[in-house]
Amino acid sequence: MKKTMILAVTAMLMTPVAAMAERDGATLYNTKCMACHMTGAAGAPIFGNAEQWGPRAAKGIDALLVSATNGLNAMPPKGTCMDCTESELKGAIQYMLDNSK
Template sequence: MFVRMSVVVLLALVLSACGDASTVGNEAVSRSLKPADAELASIYNRSCRSCHTVAGTGSPLTGDKIAWAPRMAKGINTLLDNVVNGYGGMPPLGLCMDCDADQFEALIVFMATGQ
């Protein structure tokens, strides 16, 4: 019984360490992504990148389709409303005071898909 319990505890520790490694991997991938459109890339770099490439912020990482799926399921109008009014730790307008709805939508889609 003790040996079986020890194996279970050891396995849980190994698997939890794997979770930490995948977060780092997701951050690295997230940091490597940028919108193809130069104007959108500029907006992303100044307004979105600092939070959406760092797992510790609690915001969904750019390109993390699993984290974005439940958000995208709410619909683009809800997500746009969240951006404009702020949501959780995200400030109103996502720190882009001069962005329009089309740019916000394009940024949301880019961050949700990585493309």
């Protein structure tokens, strides 16, 4: 039994991130982004605030993705979501933009 559990856990840990189900923008926002973007911590644009998101949205999603991936000001790279794919980050950004119009 112990060996079976060890093998199962090892197999899970070795599964590439790409093989895991992709998280949607809302899920990612609610689990990784909300802590700062709900409160505006460290200057993060607040979720739903069109005035704060407007100038950022004007840059385009690709520029926002670069900022999110590399980090910007107080935001660390990938906003601490080190296991996020580019597609997932883009989905979270789009979710925040769509809800800030």
